[in-house]
Amino acid sequence: MNVDSCPLNVNHYSLSNYVIQRTTNNKQPLNYDLFSIMHTPNEQLTTDNKQRPANEHTPPSAVGGLVSGGQWDQILKPSRGWQVVDWRELYRYRDLLYFLVLRGIKAKYAQSVLGVGWAIIQPLFTTLVFTVVFGNLAGISSDGVPYIIFSFAAMVPWNYFSGTLTEASNSLVANANMITKVYFPRIVLPLSAAFSKLLDFAIGMVVMVGFMVYYGFVPGWEILVLPLLILILLLCSLGLGMILSAMAVQYRDVKHAIAFMVQLLMYAAPVVYPASKVPDNYLFWYSLNPMVGVIEGFRSALLGTHPMPWDMVGIGAAVSIVLFVFGTFYFRKMEKVFADVA
Amino acid sequence: MSSVIQVQNLSKRYRIGLKEQRYDTFAQQLLATIKAPIQNFRQLRSMSKFGEDDESVFWALKDINFEVQQGEVLGIIGHNGAGKSTLLKILSRITEPTSGEVRIKGRIAALLEVGTGFHQDLTGRENIYMNGTILGMRKKEIDQKLDEIIDFSGVEKYVDTPVKFYSSGMKVRLGFAVAAHLEPEILLIDEVLAVGDIEFQRKCLGKMESLSQGHGRTLLFVSHNMAAIQSICQKTVVLSKGAIVYHGDIIEGVNIYNGIFSRKDEQSFYKDEAIFINESIDEQGVTEVESKDAFSIKMKIQNLPRSKYNFYLIFIDVAGNMVVHERIDNFQVSGNSTTIHFRIPVLWLRPGLYSYYFKLLSSELSVAKDRLLSETYTLRVTGEVDAPKLLGMLTPVIPYEIE
Numbered sequence: 001m002n003v004d005s006c007p008l009n010v011n012h013y014s015l016s017n018y019v020i021q022r023t024t025n026n027k028q029p030l031n032y033d034l035f036s037i038m039h040t041p042n043e044q045l046t047t048d049n050k051q052r053p054a055n056e057h058t059p060p061s062a063v064g065g066l067v068s069g070g071q072w073d074q075i076l077k078p079s080r081g082w083q084v085v086d087w088r089e090l091y092r093y094r095d096l097l098y099f100l101v102l103r104g105i106k107a108k109y110a111q112s113v114l115g116v117g118w119a120i121i122q123p124l125f126t127t128l129v130f131t132v133v134f135g136n137l138a139g140i141s142s143d144g145v146p147y148i149i150f151s152f153a154a155m156v157p158w159n160y161f162s163g164t165l166t167e168a169s170n171s172l173v174a175n176a177n178m179i180t181k182v183y184f185p186r187i188v189l190p191l192s193a194a195f196s197k198l199l200d201f202a203i204g205m206v207v208m209v210g211f212m213v214y215y216g217f218v219p220g221w222e223i224l225v226l227p228l229l230i231l232i233l234l235l236c237s238l239g240l241g242m243i244l245s246a247m248a249v250q251y252r253d254v255k256h257a258i259a260f261m262v263q264l265l266m267y268a269a270p271v272v273y274p275a276s277k278v279p280d281n282y283l284f285w286y287s288l289n290p291m292v293g294v295i296e297g298f299r300s301a302l303l304g305t306h307p308m309p310w311d312m313v314g315i316g317a318a319v320s321i322v323l324f325v326f327g328t329f330y331f332r333k334m335e336k337v338f339a340d341v342a
Numbered sequence: 343m344s345s346v347i348q349v350q351n352l353s354k355r356y357r358i359g360l361k362e363q364r365y366d367t368f369a370q371q372l373l374a375t376i377k378a379p380i381q382n383f384r385q386l387r388s389m390s391k392f393g394e395d396d397e398s399v400f401w402a403l404k405d406i407n408f409e410v411q412q413g414e415v416l417g418i419i420g421h422n423g424a425g426k427s428t429l430l431k432i433l434s435r436i437t438e439p440t441s442g443e444v445r446i447k448g449r450i451a452a453l454l455e456v457g458t459g460f461h462q463d464l465t466g467r468e469n470i471y472m473n474g475t476i477l478g479m480r481k482k483e484i485d486q487k488l489d490e491i492i493d494f495s496g497v498e499k500y501v502d503t504p505v506k507f508y509s510s511g512m513k514v515r516l517g518f519a520v521a522a523h524l525e526p527e528i529l530l531i532d533e534v535l536a537v538g539d540i541e542f543q544r545k546c547l548g549k550m551e552s553l554s555q556g557h558g559r560t561l562l563f564v565s566h567n568m569a570a571i572q573s574i575c576q577k578t579v580v581l582s583k584g585a586i587v588y589h590g591d592i593i594e595g596v597n598i599y600n601g602i603f604s605r606k607d608e609q610s611f612y613k614d615e616a617i618f619i620n621e622s623i624d625e626q627g628v629t630e631v632e633s634k635d636a637f638s639i640k641m642k643i644q645n646l647p648r649s650k651y652n653f654y655l656i657f658i659d660v661a662g663n664m665v666v667h668e669r670i671d672n673f674q675v676s677g678n679s680t681t682i683h684f685r686i687p688v689l690w691l692r693p694g695l696y697s698y699y700f701k702l703l704s705s706e707l708s709v710a711k712d713r714l715l716s717e718t719y720t721l722r723v724t725g726e727v728d729a730p731k732l733l734g735m736l737t738p739v740i741p742y743e744i745e
Contacts, residue, residue: 071447072348072445072446072447073446073447073449074435074444074445074446074450075444075445075446076433076435076438076439076443076444076445076446077438077439077443077444078438078439078440078441079438093475093478095475095480095481098475098481099468099471099472099475099481100472102468103461103464103472106463106464107461107463107464110463110504111463175459177458178458178459178476179436180431180436181436181454181455181458182434182436182454182455182458182459182476182477183434183435183436183452184476184478250386251386336438339431339436339437340356340437
């Protein structure tokens with residue numbers, strides 16, 4: 001006897017007295033006894049055999065000839081090359097996305113005393129430290145506004161960006177058990193990471209409004225550009241998030257790299273210093289970082305430190321769209337191997 | 343009836359890890375450590391890429407063809423590693439086939455695990471929504487069935503408690519309750535029924551069965567439990583090493599499976615020479631007996647290469663348990679053809695299917711390899727059984743008197 005059989009013994013007797021209704025013969029009175037079912041297979045067999053000899057496989061060529069493609073709802077076969085995201089399917093799974101976002105938010109603040117309070121404390125204290133170190137000690141200029149509000153205006157979008165990047169890049173690996181057990185459009189995982197971070201972002205914005213009221217800032221017409229800036233922020237975070245999450249499935253290096261890359265990248269964006277400090281001839285290359293346009297745009301929209309920097313915002317928007325589109329394609333391309341290598 | 347699943351030339355290839363190289367000297371080890379990132383990169387990249395067939399390539403499925411009709415309940419059986427789960431994973435779109443094609447008609451749902459997506463910190467109610475939407479249900483659908491699901495799970499009292507405080511049994515119940523309320527046209531179930539207590543298992547199967555009965559739903563069922571397979575499936579696919587070895591009637595399939603199973607590591611050495619003729623089987627290869635009767639099995643063996651054997655008669659039940667293991671020492675072969683007649687007393691076997699086969703070991707040479715095996719035959723035990731005896735392996739009528 002083989003060892004494989006051992007676990008079977010355990011279930012053997014328990015399963016054999018299942019309450020079961022045989023599905024072949026609806027005319028038969030409902031039969032709840034397994035054994036009387038087992039007495040009857042003979043007749044059922046013969047009827048089955050008449051229809052199709054049990055051992056005969058239909059040759060595939062004949063099958064292929066019989067059916068037109070339209071008769072089938074799904075045809076599964078190896079996919080090749082680059083594919084577009086199936087937005088229709090994603091829409092069908094919108095409830096899953098909704099609950100994943102909810103799960104992300106609830107699970108994050110579960111069993112903590114301060115709960116969502118952490119979404120305020122973390123950026124606030126970072127900003128305070130920056131204000132002391134960069135604003136007071138280093139004396140970095142802040143475009144003529146109090147340093148604390150100057151850096152907090154940058155901290156809100158930057159925190160969203162870095163948080164989404166970290167969370168999204170890890171979303172597939174963290175949910176590997178789901179990926180290998182159920183099919184759903186995998187893109188909902190980085191999407192849900194990005195959406196659940198929007199709560200922290202909204203809380204940050206409320207605190208920002210508090211600062212503005214305290215320091216007496218009245219935003220001008222530039223505030224109308226804010227939704228566009230948020231859209232750019234979303235697109236570039238999501239685009240990069242998708243690329244990194246797809247890479248992270250195969251290369252776990254991404255996880256290690258992301259942790260300190262977001263720290264370093266912060267200095268490539270005008271979070272602790274104004275973009276006006278950057279020499280003019282580097283400005284184009286500098287603006288290729290979409291966060292430059294977003295952060296400077298935020299400052300212009302909320303604090304009116306300078307006119308809306310359309311050149312930076314424009315370049316940032318273009319780069320974000322490219323990142324997002326490439327992200328969706330790259331994600332789709334890698335998607336098919338997730339279940340095999342996760 | 344029309345087919346709802348067509349599988350054509352389906353193959354799936356995996357890459358298995360290659361053995362790591364070892365280095366003997368410190369210098370070699372140092373060099374290897376420096377080169378490690380490049381090596382790792384090559385290896386990681388190759389996880390999803392395939393070149394020529396090398397030794398790290400493993401075919402989990404190779405050229406599978408079959409069809410499933412609407413309303414059919416198909417059992418998929420095979421040993422560990424036969425490709426059952428891979429097949430379900432391809433059908434449920436979790437992974438893509440390497441080549442070949444599957445055509446599916448209707449909404450498909452797969453149950454490969456109970457409680458997928460459960461989060462420890464969420465309450466039972468929240469997890470019902472989480473799990474339900476992952477399995478492809480809409481929120482509205484769950485809203486409607488929520489009370490029914492909670493009721494079915496039997497954890498009403500704790501439904502607003504985070505699941506991390508649940509016992510593992512409660513988690514399984516909750517997961518099952520959600521799954522049992524799925525209403526796809528095609529349902530794929532992996533061996534998930536092995537968890538949960540007996541009563542609850544029965545409840546789930548009953549629920550699934552009533553679903554498939556009412557609406558002509560198709561069910562694909564993977565299990566190692568032959569009793570469960572036999573009780574709910576009409577047809578079976580037997581997989582072995584990534585290929586279909588049998589597709590058709592359930593009894594024959596289970597028999598074949600048991601044949602492969604029980605003799606997995608036993609091989610017959612003189613099969614070509616010796617001939618076994620079982621005179622106690624009908625044209626289907628079945629011996630039919632009444633549970634309360636004695637019966638006989640008559641076996642004619644020709645062309646035995648040796649003259650003295652230890653003769654075994656082995657009965658196996660559908661779950662692969664050895665029920666009877668009879669040995670006759672120093673069985674003497676006379677002439678070219680020997681007939682052995684077993685007069686088997688009343689065994690009171692529980693009605694159902696069993697398989698049996700004969701084994702001969704040479705008693706002259708005590709070499710284990712020197713063995714001979716017959717085919718595997720089916721023993722169908724019939725008879726009525728009283729409900730109180732359902733759980734027993736044997737169902738004897740036990741006389742008693744009260745003193």
